[in-house]
Amino acid sequence: MTGRWGWVALAVVGLLAGCADRERSALADGRLTATPGGVDFEKVAIFDAREAEISLRNVGRAPVDVNEVWVEGPEGAYRAEFTHEGPHSLQPGSACSLRVRFAPAAAGAQPAVLVVRSDTRIEPLLRLPLNGSGVDAWARVSPRRLDFGRIEADATKTLPLRLDNPTELPVEVTPKLVGADRDEFSVEAVTLAPGESRELNVTFHPVRVGRKQVALAVSPCRGCADVSVQVAAEALERAVVAEPEVLDFGAVPVDRDAVRESSIRNISTEPVTVTRLTLEGRDASFTQNNDVSFPFVLQPGEVRTFTFRYSPDHQGAAQDTALYHVESRRHPTTPVALRGYGGAPELCVSPSFHDFGTQPLGAKVRVIINVKNCGASNEGGLTINTLDWLPQQGGAPQFNHTPLALPVTLPPGGEVNLEVFYEPTELRAAEGSLVMTTNAFSAATVQMDFRGDTEAHAPCELVLTPQALDFGTIPPGQGAVLGLKLENRGTDLCPVKNIRLRDDGGGVFTLPGGDLYGGIMYPGDWFSFQVAFMAPVAGGHFTGTVQIEQMEPANPVMLVPLVANTQAVCLVASRRYMDWGVARPDCPAEPMEVNFLNACAAPVTVADVWIGPGTTDSEFGLSAVPDPIPFVLPPNEAFTVGVEYLGLVSGMNLSPLYVASSDLPAPLMVPLVGESSMRVERTDTFIQQDVSKVDVLLVVDNTASMAVEHPRLVDAIPTFVQTALDRGVSLNVAVTTTGIHPVTPPDPANACPGGAEGGEAGRFFPADNSLPRILTSATPNLAQQLQQNVQVGRCAEVEQGFEAMRRALSRPLVNSADDARTPLPDDGNAGFLREEAALVVLFVSDEDDHSPDAVDTYVDWAQQLKGQNQPQRATFYAIAPPAEGCATAGGAGTRYAEATARTGGEVVSVCAEDYRPLLQAVGDKAFSAQERFPLSDLPEPGTVTVTVNGTPSTSGWTYDAATNSVVFDVVPPAGTRIAINYRRSCEAM
Known part of the structure; x- marks a missing residue:
């Protein structure tokens, strides 16, 4: 098929070199000649190219316009173009140049014709012969896979890639590396002469550890499709590794020897030279004396084993390092840590034999085996590694033991008790042996033997x-x-x-x-x-x-x-x-x-x-x-x-x-x-409390009779707060009232603020959150804030202080931000009671408590709230009517007196004109470690004994019968364990 390719001359302004745009004579005619008159490109490699230049000259008498050039011949093999931009108008005697390119796409002769079209009347189409031959010339690449194996990072390895040019033309070979790790490989482009064979070096020089992602794409000639060469390579952190990396000799008695073996392995695919073996020499207890000639070559995958000796010349830990020296840029030494301990643990097992005697069929009886590290304190830990029964002969196993998580290490003096059971299931005598392996130097294996017999009995009822x-x-x-x-x-x-x-x-x-x-x-x-x-x-x-x-x-x-x-x-x-x-x-x-x-x-x-x-x-x-x-x-x-x-x-x-x-x-x-x-x-047991954190709840009477007492309480609050702050106590403080039921309708003469109409029922005051309800040591102006909170009003009718306390510190109030039973929002008490803090409840009332349950019920409840074994962490105080009464109080506060006595607190008279000394005294006691420890039962006279931190104490304390408590002359420090033993009196029951 004949193709036509060329360029139409374009009009331009100006003159081109060799081509002029002038008026053409109408009487004369132009004539084109070409030099040379044809081109023979000879042999050209497929996908390569060769160019030739042809000059067109006007030898006539008139201007000539060269309009177009093209090549008629094999498609894509030839291309012709002007060397200058058009238009191409030639004056007589002037010339223009053409460039013809031959790039064969197939092998064999490929003749063609260059056609030049002009406006000459004599020869408007000038035809010039073109010849050329395509040659299939490309290099042969082998092998198609390069395996660099495993080499140490920072090392270098080169593999050859063979290139052969069997053709009669030179070939340009261009290799290209692709993949994430191509930067760790290098290779150069080459040109092969006709018939030449050559090795192309591919170099692997890793800097990163790991398997490499890379391939080699080789172009075997200019324009040829790439030939893929697979590349396998891995970089190692080190070529020579030690097995194990730590040689632990364990505990060895002084002046005894222990021998351990160390191996080195060449995990690379290249030989490595080992030049010598040395010790750092930090501890002379370690030695090596191996009859090996250095240097030697460690072949790929080869393992060499060496012997080390530990002969402790001192008690305690010993450490050193063995160094295998190798020819490596990255790791010239392979270290092995040497560890040992001078002084071995001693194993004591008791009993090592036990006869369970005759037991009923179906019973399960036990013996405790004590395993102890009875070595000296500087002789290291005893490790129990395994614990297994030897196979029992003749019937099902009759002995077993409680599982023990192994391995377990016992320090010097440390021990573990092992439960061994005899469960006879057959009417026969039985024997069993339990074998234990340890790291004890001279008792690595210990066998414990057991026996038993059985007898039948009637079925159980x-x-x-x-x-x-x-x-x-x-x-x-x-x-x-x-x-x-x-x-x-x-x-x-x-x-x-x-x-x-x-x-x-x-x-x-x-x-x-x-x-x-x-x-x-x-x-x-x-x-x-x-x-x-x-x-x-x-x-x-x-x-x-x-x-x-x-x-x-x-x-x-x-x-x-x-x-x-x-x-x-x-x-x-x-x-x-x-x-x-x-x-x-x-x-x-x-x-x-x-x-x-x-x-x-x-x-x-x-x-x-x-x-x-x-x-x-x-x-x-x-x-x-x-x-x-x-x-x-x-x-x-x-x-x-x-x-x-x-x-x-x-x-x-x-x-x-x-x-x-x-x-x-x-x-x-x-x-x-x-x-x-x-x-x-x-025996009543106490742990002296830490009073660094105290939760204080004030339960304030909000009945109409408190007109005199409320101002006294407000005036005394700063004294109470300052006492706590001076002692550095972390406080939580809240107020509730003695009112349980709201007053309906409210008494306008004695209005109760706070939104609950006098019936807080344990909710902290003010329940409507018109003031902050839970105050802390960090509250700004804490005393003034608390003074406002204790002004609870006077409209309630019945004083139920204990019940209000119980509800305040019980669900749902104590753990809820809102009491779902009431319309007021966010009126719960969550956030006040801290598990780690002591609890102090201060009742203020001019009349005794009228709660529905017994005093013991409320006291026991509060003590259980803080832990059954730490009842002293919940203490009651009261400003209440005295036994003899007074003009401003109603009756005697007997229930408050009983509750405070039961918890080790104190009751002070509500009749006093100034409460500041009273609250000072309450604060001094509430924010101090306890000196008075109330007993849970009434003792018989003369039977009370006291133990402090496990040691009997015969002085420094007295028994106070009035409050049924033991009182210490000197306050025991926080954390002191106090046990009070006595013979219970039947009167207390």
Whole structure:
């Protein structure tokens, strides 16, 4: 196919070199000649090109316009163009140049014709022959994959790439590196002469560690498609590695030897020369004496092993470093840390043999094996590595042990007790061996041997009470305990074992006393154990199972169902549990009370109150219940239930107190706990409190009779605050009133501010947030702020200080920012009570408390709030009527006096004209460590003894019968542990 390609002459202004634009003579004619008259390009490589220049001259007498040039021949092989821009008008004698390019796309001869079109009349088309031959000339590349292997970073490795030019023309070869790591390789372009073969060097010089992403694209000739050459390479951090990197000899007795081996491995694919092995010499206890000739070559993958010796010449830790010197730019040495300890641990095992004797079939008996590091204090730790039983011959294994998380290291003097059990399941003698491996230098392996025999007995006749445990409903985030009782009512002994939770309900059920491995119950024996439930915050219904294994083939495993419900509740119990402690059958325990408050904004129907099945159903009874039942409990109203504990059945007794209400699918449950014992000794334990943080609640009487007392209190507040600030106490301070129910209609003559109409019911004053309600040590002008907050008004009718305190520090107020039962916004008490702070409650009233429950109920509740074993962290103080009364007070403050005495606080007279000295005294005591420790029971005269931090103390304290407390002459420092032991008087029961 003939192609035409050329350019049309364009008009331009001006003159071009050799071409002129002048008027043409109408009488004469121009004539074109070409020099040369044709072109032979000869041989040209495919995709290469060659050019030639042709001159056109006007040899006629008139101007000639050269209009167009093109080539007729193989498509794409030739191209012609003017060397200057047009128009191309030639005056007689002038000339223009053409450039012709030959770029063959195929092999073989490729003739063509150059055609020049002009406006001459004689020869308007000038045709010139063109010849050329394409030659398939390109280099052959091999191999198609270069593998540099693994070399150390900062090293260099070169591989050859062979290039062959079998053609008769020169070839230009252009390599190009591609990929993320191409910068770590280098290669140059080359030109091969006809018939030449050459190696092209590709160099790998890594600086980064890791496998390389790179490839080589080689263009084997100019214009040729790339030839792909795969490249594999990896750079190593180091070529020679030590195995292990740390040679730890462990503990070795002084003047004894320990030998360890160290190896070096060449992980690269190149030989590495190792020149020598040295020690840094930091500790002469380490040596090496290897009969090896240096230097030597470590071949790829080769491993050489060397021996090191540790001979401690001193006690304690020893360290040094061995250095393998290698020819490497990056890491000329390969270090190995040498560690040892002079002085080895000593292993003591007792007993190493135990005979369990003859045991009932189905029993589980235990022996404690003491494993101790009995070495000197400078002889290092003893590590127990493994603990395994040797295979037992003839029947099923009869021995086992409690799992021990291994390895475990014991410091000098440290010990661990290992429980080993004998569980005979067959009527035969049995033997077993437990093998322990340690790092003890001379006792790396120790074998402990055991034996036992068995005998048959009658099947067990166990009675379980109750048959199931129903925790009812427990509020989210709270816990509860109930009990199970096992009694052997048979005439033969009964082995029981593996008392544990089979199903813990996802972790909500636990055994507080831990799993019971087993025991032998003789006829008439019984025991109780506790099961605990912790209510998840998310709520839900939960089930679980306790298992008890017994020797009863017809019923080998007793299963006890557990069920519990947790959700938000309306009824808030003032006690999470009722615990009578240790009681005596000859001294009846005092009844206890629990108060239930409706914390919801809607009424609740209380359907029933009863004591559910327990370990011994006759031990607990209801001494006071609302009448009648059922009844509707309005919002913010409460009722009290009295419970008595007889304490007639010895041992631990647990039962549930249930309250069924309309808002719950399962009744609210309060655990009842008591222990009956003929023991008359009692020990009260205290930990001296840290008074650096104190939460102070002021409960201020807001009845009409407080007209005289309120101004006195306001004047004294700065003294109280300054006492705390001077001692650096971190304070939280809030105020509530003694009013529970709002006055309806309000008394205009004695208005109560704060938005609650005198019925704060435990909400901090002012409930409408017209003033900040929770003040702290950081509050600006704290004294002035508190002075405003104690001005609570005088419109309430009944003083219920204890009840107001309990509601203020109970749910829902204590943990809610808003009380949902009231229309006032943000009137909750959240943020006041700190778990780590002591609690001080100061009651101010000109009349005694008229709360519905007994004083002990409120005192016990407050002490439980701060922890059962730290009752002194909740202390009551009162400015109240004295026993003899006065003109400005109503009656005597006997309930306040009793409560303050029970908590180690103090009551001062509300009749005083100036309260500043009173509050100074209260502050001095409230913000100081405790000197007075009240006892929980009344002791028999002369039986009180005191122990301080485990040491008996015979002086420096006295017993004060009036307040039933021990008073120290010098205040014990914070953290002091005080144990007060005494014989309980039956009068206290």
